[in-house]
Amino acid sequence: MINWKEVPFLRLLLPFLCGILLALHCDVALPYARPLLAGCAFLLTVWWLQSGNKKRFLGGILQLFILCGGYQITYEHYLPRAENYLLASSGSARFFVGTIDDIPVEKNWAKLVVQLNSGGVRLDSLTNGVGKMLVYLEKDSLRPPLRYGDQIAFYGKPQAIETAKNPAAFDFRTFYFKNNIHQQVFIKNQNWQLLRAGQGNPLYAKVLDWRLHFVAVLRTHLPKSSDFSVASALILGYKNEMARSVKEAYATTGATHVLAVSGLHVGLVVLLTLWLLNLVRWQHPYWRAVKLLLLLAVIGAFVLLTGAPPSVRRAALLFSFVFVGKEYIRRASTFNLLAVSALLLLCRDPYLILDIGFQLSYLAMIGILYFQPRVYRIFSPANRHTDKIWQLLSVSLAAQLTTLPI
Numbered sequence: 165m166i167n168w169k170e171v172p173f174l175r176l177l178l179p180f181l182c183g184i185l186l187a188l189h190c191d192v193a194l195p196y197a198r199p200l201l202a203g204c205a206f207l208l209t210v211w212w213l214q215s216g217n218k219k220r221f222l223g224g225i226l227q228l229f230i231l232c233g234g235y236q237i238t239y240e241h242y243l244p245r246a247e248n249y250l251l252a253s254s255g256s257a258r259f260f261v262g263t264i265d266d267i268p269v270e271k272n273w274a275k276l277v278v279q280l281n282s283g284g285v286r287l288d289s290l291t292n293g294v295g296k297m298l299v300y301l302e303k304d305s306l307r308p309p310l311r312y313g314d315q316i317a318f319y320g321k322p323q324a325i326e327t328a329k330n331p332a333a334f335d336f337r338t339f340y341f342k343n344n345i346h347q348q349v350f351i352k353n354q355n356w357q358l359l360r361a362g363q364g365n366p367l368y369a370k371v372l373d374w375r376l377h378f379v380a381v382l383r384t385h386l387p388k389s390s391d392f393s394v395a396s397a398l399i400l401g402y403k404n405e406m407a408r409s410v411k412e413a414y415a416t417t418g419a420t421h422v423l424a425v426s427g428l429h430v431g432l433v434v435l436l437t438l439w440l441l442n443l444v445r446w447q448h449p450y451w452r453a454v455k456l457l458l459l460l461a462v463i464g465a466f467v468l469l470t471g472a473p474p475s476v477r478r479a480a481l482l483f484s485f486v487f488v489g490k491e492y493i494r495r496a497s498t499f500n501l502l503a504v505s506a507l508l509l510l511c512r513d514p515y516l517i518l519d520i521g522f523q524l525s526y527l528a529m530i531g532i533l534y535f536q537p538r539v540y541r542i543f544s545p546a547n548r549h550t551d552k553i554w555q556l557l558s559v560s561l562a563a564q565l566t567t568l569p570i
């Protein structure tokens with residue numbers, strides 16, 4: 165059984181999740197939410213410092229505070245609720261200026277995710293604001309390819325992303341809702357122009373350059389398009405050039421998850437990095453701290469290199485906390501570390517709770533941590549090799565127990 169005293173962050177995560185789910189199904193603003201939450205945080209801190217035998221009552225108040233915090237973070241995360249939302253008025257063509265937020269996907273049209281900076285009915289009187297839009301640009305062979313961080317100006321009529329028309333069809337509206345994208349626009353060649361290049365995060369831009377370089381290396385050594393697309397998805401999480409037929413083949417056989425970069429990849433990177441670092445026989449007292457920092461840097465670089473999907477972020481945070489805990493805390497509950505990683509990810513993006521990859525990733529980890537020892541005890545092989553196989557099978561069965569419902 166879980167010792168609840170060893171998992172304080174799990175006790176904080178549960179009301180936070182309740183707050184997120186409540187906000188997703190309600191459209192009611194909490195009056196004076198920010199000052200009230202700040203005041204409650206201050207009072208709880210003072211009360212905790214002076215509390216005697218009132219800790220149980222204080223715990224209830226703290227959980228209510230965490231629930232309200234989760235609600236407010238989720239409520240404010242929805243971009244259309246922002247006062248300076250640039251796409252609030254729809255139905256008319258307008259000018260927009262924005263920065264490309266990811267690697268463009270170029271097929272028949274160039275598909276961009278654009279973080280809007282300003283917009284208006286006239287180019288000489290744009291208003292600053294916020295927004296995120298899916299932009300399709302007509303391809304022009306005379307123009308250089310666009311990259312992450314390029315700032316563009318365009319003129320077009322935004323429209324809502326359509327929902328699925330047929331039963332069981334892929335719902336693009338729901339998919340982009342999770343990414344806080346609610347509108348799209350199609351732009352002809354004469355209605356857009358590149359303003360400035362390199363306006364994004366310079367570190368992320370450099371990592372994306374490395375990613376595209378590694379993609380080019382794979383393309384050189386794997387000339388067959390199907391082999392290249394699968395390899396780039398497996399190693400780098402790059403699926404921009406994967407054919408629909410390949411995706412459908414994996415989906416039909418129930419093996420789509422094979423194409424996703426996951427915790428297994430992070431684990432392999434960690435093992436390889438530790439093996440290389442352990443080759444260094446430097447005995448300086450600072451070496452342990454330097455080795456930990458190098459390991460965390462490699463994990464962070466790999467997360468960015470793969471596009472930072474939820475499964476990789478979860479695994480990266482968990483591995484980071486485990487190694488920091490082993491170095492400085494010594495005894496740390498893995499359930500507590502798992503809860504910390506989920507709490508941090510959801511604080512930054514509460515809509516991750518809707519992401520199927522996020523759900524499967526955490527449910528699989530819970531199943532492995534909780535059920536694997538119990539499943540493993542069902543059978544005790546006498547042969548050492550059979551025991552190794554049974555260990556792997558018990559991990560798989562434990563993960564299936566918790567992921568089967570979804």
